[in-house]
Amino acid sequence: MAMKVKELEIEKTGMVLKLLGDKTRLSMVKLLENNECCVCEFVEIFHISQSAISQHLRKLRDVGLVKENRRGQWIFYSLNTSSEMYELVLNVLAFVPDQNSHLKELEKQGLRINCSI
Amino acid sequence: MAMKVKELEIEKTGMVLKLLGDKTRLSMVKLLENNECCVCEFVEIFHISQSAISQHLRKLRDVGLVKENRRGQWIFYSLNTSSEMYELVLNVLAFVPDQNSHLKELEKQGLRINCSI
DNA sequence: TGGACATATAAGCATATGCTGATATGCTGT
């Protein structure tokens, strides 16, 4: 039952939990667990302003949980698997139900970005 | 690497993470992982008012993460191991360094409560 | 029963947080 994981400073752990404690960000990160997504997709999914999404992503990036990858006009976000906090993030995400239906919905509406660059 | 755990609603997960996202509460819960503690002990450890500690504990109790146990004058708090969120809590706490030194310090000062009731 | 101690609750305050709208920046293709 007890897991053997690499411990983190309590401040860092707290910071990660605070970030993931927002429902919008938690959903975003869960989506990023299996997908690369760009800002405009999140805007469609969560129905909040592009600005709000951008600010959420900046917070996640500032502590290194996600990384960005520009391809042409778009910036694709993904989980930063080389973060020392990645293991914690994965362990938390294991409890969160799959959110991919949101992306399926986008595809149905033809709004999923598939950048060929 | 992937863990098999019992999923929780995303709202519940978010709530737990938000609660544990406060450094004081995270330390408190880490202490409660292995110990029963009462309010006055936390006051000594964290150097914030009794009221503040009490309010933190109430938030934790309101969502069922901790339970209380009155013995005489004191109310001892402990982790609620039968909460459906207990597994999530344990998985998170695995990343947090042991905080028992705080209790050791209390014992040294003779401030550790040892209720015989 | 009253005083001492432990805890809870109420009220108020300063700061943090998440959002919006407006604007700036960056890339693309004509």
Place this chain on the structure above:
DNA sequence: ACAGCATATCAGCATATGCTTATATGTCCA
């Protein structure tokens, strides 16, 4: 170079959060 789209940043605002002090409640014991 410029229009159009994607993203980032700025400023402002409403609400949430964590703390303090003051007060209420609960328990023990002389």
